[in-house]
Amino acid sequence: MLKNVILDILKLTRKPLNAKDINTELLNKGKKPNQTSIYRALERLEQENLILKINVNDSTAYYEEVKKKHHHLRCLNCNEIECVFDRNLDTEIEKSSLNLSNQGMKVFNYLINFDGLCIKCNN
Ligand SMILES: [Zn+2]
Ligand SMILES: [Zn+2]
Numbered sequence: 001m002l003k004n005v006i007l008d009i010l011k012l013t014r015k016p017l018n019a020k021d022i023n024t025e026l027l028n029k030g031k032k033p034n035q036t037s038i039y040r041a042l043e044r045l046e047q048e049n050l051i052l053k054i055n056v057n058d059s060t061a062y063y064e065e066v067k068k069k070h071h072h073l074r075c076l077n078c079n080e081i082e083c084v085f086d087r088n089l090d091t092e093i094e095k096s097s098l099n100l101s102n103q104g105m106k107v108f109n110y111l112i113n114f115d116g117l118c119i120k121c122n123n
Helices: 002-013 019-028 035-047 087-102
Strands: 051-055 061-065 071-075 081-084 113-116
Touching (some): 002 019, 002 061, 019 035, 019 061, 035 051, 035 061
Parallel strands (some): 071 113
Antiparallel strands (some): 051 061
């Protein structure tokens, strides 16, 4: 099933991919699904909470397997998205959310995107 193949690809690459990257990976595996089936499979996986759709600072949607809360760095040179895990950052934001609660606001979620260079491009 296309859905399972896509899930495997996302698990193996361990970094967010957009639909075009996924299509390339599928072609490498000798599969030639059309764009519509890819999007439909991604939508299903997202609904089943098996993958996460992430929005970075452009209009392209990226997908990744579900992991614990983290952030992303978009490489301005190669356009790859790196996952960023930073417990300190999360602790600070939790404090900040608490401050906002004390001021009468309510925080449901937050999103941090870094723009910069990935390890590969920065070397
Ligand atoms: Zn890069
Ligand atoms: Zn990620």
